[in-house]
Amino acid sequence: MLIKIALVILFLIVTAFGVLYLQIFVLGKKRHKLAFDEEYEKERAKSYPPPFPNGWFSLGASDMVKKGQVVETTVLGQKLAVFRGEDGKVGVLDVYCPHLNANLAYGKVKGNNLVCPFHAWEFNTDGTCEHIPYCDKVPQGAAVKKWIVDENWGIIMVWYHANNELPTWNTEGHYTEIPQLKFHCRTSEVLRIHLQDFNENGADHAHFAYVHDLLTIPFANRWVTVKHQLDLQYGEGDKKNLAWFTDQADLHWRKSGKKIERAGGKAEVTFFGPGFLVFKFYTEIGDMTLVKTFTPIAQLKVRMDDYVYAPKGTFGLSIKYLLGEATTQFHDDIAIWERKKFAQKPLLVKGDGPIMKMRNWYSQFYSEPTSMGVENKMVAITENETSEVLKTSEVFA
Ligand code: FES
Ligand SMILES: [Fe+2]
Incomplete structure (x- = not known):
């Protein structure tokens, strides 16, 4: 009899915890689904200030790109190529190669440079073309836009300014x-x-x-x-x-x-x-x-x-x-x-x-x-x- 009572009490306790857990960690997280209406979104967008204020913005956690890797990301209305050279430094470049606009994010990392998948031009983290394998001379000014990068708190951040002004503050030293x-x-x-x-x-x-x-x-x-x-x-x-x-x-x-x-x-x-x-x-x-x-x-x-x-x-x-x-x-x-x-x-x-x-x-x-x-x-x-x-x-x- 005692065992039966104990089992019933145990059952009630487990059920109570189950209901609590379900409510707090599952049902409590239920969200209203939002039907996407493109026209309405356009209307809403018109009422707001510019979508991209000036500042530092995260591209993601540091492990989004390991040494020798390149990935593509879309932020601030554009596609960027994010790569990490053998020296561990992250480079962030506009994704389109200035030669014939191939997508650099589909290239590969060689040493500390990013190599375009189309004709193998090599760009450093400053976006400057350092080497063209089939031509002795790199044209002056051959470069792709580089983004200013900070890597702190395990996050890769880029500086955005609508008028391309330099950072007025940085992300270091806080916390x-x-x-x-x-x-x-x-x-x-x-x-x-x-x-x-x-x-x-x-x-x-x-x-x-x-x-x-x-x-x-x-x-x-x-x-x-x-x-x-x-x-x-x-x-x-x-x-x-x-x-x-x-x-x-x-x-x-x-x-x-x-x-x-x-x-x-x-x-x-x-x-x-x-x-x-x-x-x-x-x-x-x-x-x-x-x-x-x-x-x-x-x-x-x-x-x-x-x-x-x-x-x-x-x-x-x-x-x-x-x-x-x-x-x-x-x-x-x-x-x-x-x-x-x-x-x-x-x-x-x-x-x-x-x-x-x-x-x-x-x-x-x-x-x-x-x-x-x-x-x-x-x-x-x-x-x-x-x-x-x-x-x-x-x-x-
Ligand atoms: S398009 Fe990049 S090297 Fe030709
Ligand atoms: Fe609030």
């Missing part, structure tokens, strides 16, 4: 503690968004109470709600490409409104220009760091890659839960961004947060005129034009 953390996994997905919407999200204080007030734990939302306390700071001078966003998310009892102690978490986000950011999560069940990159591929088409780190010794299931929670929160936003137009003149009210201030900061990443033929340009809007800029204590959702 030196990442090598001390344990790398867990990386994820990648393509979204139909403009990457500015992601940055505006932190300044859009009001939406937190309506989009980010739930947990993925089943039934928990009947009793508890998440409230956010937000703060946003912008860099100046040689740090003007940086912005910092803090979100203290606490659990509260729905009925009494009372805060549940030690049940929330804090997120600190550093934006490094338009292309990448670092999220640090601090919670009672563990800490997690996300390096998040946004690479525009075409208009309203952005690849988002996440590189997930945590302090050594952090419980694996904690990371899985935190990552699932963060991913769900992102997707709750993304579902809205993928269906919206850009409000050039939003109707803001008290409590909306410093959206215009964020736009003002972001406008430094656009050039005029842009080379992309997009007519809409971001107008720098002063802080006074927003309804108010709230202090942390005033934005309790």
Whole structure:
């Protein structure tokens, strides 16, 4: 009899855990499918600022190209050949050979050079043609456009500027503690968004109470709600490409409104220009760091890659839960961004947060005129034009 009771209890426990697991890690991740409507996408695209702001953008993880390899990638509206010479240095070149436009990404790496598959001209990482096997003389100026490359944090990044200006900042030196953390996994997905919407999200204080007030734990939302306390700071001078966003998310009892102690978490986000950011999560069940990159591929088409780190010794299931929670929160936003137009003149009210201030900061990443033929340009809007800029204590959702 006792054994039977024990088996029933065991069965109930396993079932309860199974349901929880299913809800948190499987059903909680279900997304609304978006029907792609080309005409509608064109309409949406017209409302947005240029699709490719100026900045550093990720091509992918360092292991996308090993020594002696060449791969093709499509980013920023064009195809690039990415290769790694025997010296380990990465070269990124426009994909079409200046001779007769063969695709260099289908060539091969010889020493530290990329060899065209068509007539075997050899190009170095600067894009200069160094050797033509059947001709003594290399014509002066024989070169293919090279991209400026940085390889940090295990990511290959290129500099993009609409008017071909040189980098005004670099990707080195930030977050030196990442090598001390344990790398867990990386994820990648393509979204139909403009990457500015992601940055505006932190300044859009009001939406937190309506989009980010739930947990993925089943039934928990009947009793508890998440409230956010937000703060946003912008860099100046040689740090003007940086912005910092803090979100203290606490659990509260729905009925009494009372805060549940030690049940929330804090997120600190550093934006490094338009292309990448670092999220640090601090919670009672563990800490997690996300390096998040946004690479525009075409208009309203952005690849988002996440590189997930945590302090050594952090419980694996904690990371899985935190990552699932963060991913769900992102997707709750993304579902809205993928269906919206850009409000050039939003109707803001008290409590909306410093959206215009964020736009003002972001406008430094656009050039005029842009080379992309997009007519809409971001107008720098002063802080006074927003309804108010709230202090942390005033934005309790
Ligand atoms: S097309 Fe590249 S070498 Fe001729
Ligand atoms: Fe959001």
